[in-house]
Amino acid sequence: MTARVELVGLATAHRFAAGDDLATALLDAVASAGLELRDGDVVCVASKVVSLVEDALHPLPAGDPKDARRRLARDLAVRVVADTPGVLVVETPHGFVCANGGIDASNVPGDDVALLLPDDPDASADRLRRAIGERTGRRVGVIVTDTFGRPWRLGQTEVALGVAGTPALRDERGGTDLQGRTLEVTVAAIADEVAAAADLVRTKASGTPFVLVRGLPGGAAGTGRDLLRPAASDAFRAGGPTVAEHAVTSRRTIRRFLPEPVDHGVIEAAVRAATTAPAPHHARPWRFVRLTPPTRGRLLDAMAAQWRTDLAADGTDPAVIERRIARSDAVLRDAPELLAPFVVLDAAHDYPDTRRTIAERDLFMLSGGAALQNLQVVLAAHGLGTAWISSTAFCAPTVRDVLGLEPTWQPLGMLAVGHPAGQPPAREPADVADLLLER
Ligand SMILES: Cc1cc2nc3c(=O)[nH]c(=O)nc-3n(C[C@H](O)[C@H](O)[C@H](O)COP(=O)(O)O)c2cc1C
16 A cells, blocks of 8 residues: 655735634635645644634733743643743643643734634634535545644644544554554554644744645544543653642641551652652661551550650649640551651761751751651652651650660651541642742
8 A cells, every 4th residue: 555645835925813714714825826625635724823813812911921921821721730930831721731821922913912722623623624615515624733842752743633524543453463463552643643744844934824634544533632631541640840849838737547557568668758868978867667556555655654754844734734645645546657757866977066966966857857758748649648746856765765776866756647537728838038038
């Protein structure tokens, strides 16, 4: 079989505006190229001119236009996929995932407006297909295309936003390869491939909104929607700087847990993540003791006894003492898992004076904090809640004694871990202006 496809760029001097008849502009461009449409032809049309004739303009918020476009893209998006200084990738209400929500600023009438993607690119494609049919009697396919960047690969390509009268996907699953093996995953995104091929015969500045594609095999007509991957099969939904940022900022302290066991594999993954925390002198000063039930009871009893002694020596009312212990117990006694985190000071440098000795110890302890944060964030990413409770830090000798640890082990508190019984509300970030200073 010899397959041959022909691509003809159809340039036009027409400057598109709201209300223009797209079919007329297209048929004029076809005639100017000395051609006539035939049954089976596919016309690729740039979404830009579709948006212009459909008047898909939107006022930009006030301020710097570039910044305003980003804000508008965020406002109109259903999901922010990645928000970095270099690029904002969002999911549009249509389901397209693209930079700046496909919001366009070039060739728009005025600085205070932006051009959005067509409202319903499949409907736009179908309107043009039907208008061509009425005017010429020809059965053609139409693909509304736009330029999208791609993760993992440099350079942009055209993709099919709207499709009418031509296939979107070619499903080869269930067929066989040359060796007779059954194809299990092959579904060719042919509308995207046609859209990308159309860009071979034009550049952005060539004034070529239409490309005629002749010689494509036919098949059942599809739509642009057929090309949208359902969220459930999107293995890459979680990824990129925005997700890392979200993982950190969405972690909340959880103090009540469901009575479900915690997967030990997840705890190990979280401890592995903890051990990537920064630490002084390339040390690995963190330790985590997973408390088994008998040890947990003994440790909590011993810590409560020490706490009672401390609070009584402070002159605290006995009823208040018991209330405070009960509040702490409410989190720790029934938590599905208890991890006792420590920092060991073996690798800390010795200094002859107190100032530097304390600084060195503080730095090791800070590394423990970083490790615990890693641990909590990774547990949260696996749907587990944590409460970091100070307890052990106030009775280090008792803890070391019950667990049989060396004096260089510094307890960092206790971490209760479990499946959350509820989710606290999302937290408003603090105003960094008050916290990030310049001197
Ligand atoms: C070093 C440290 C000790 C903490 N000790 C306790 C504690 O003893 N009891 C408690 O309920 N929460 C404790 N917390 C949790 C804080 O109360 C909690 O982080 C804070 O309320 C903010 O809530 P968030 O973690 O949801 O952002 C501790 C947190 C840290 C970092």
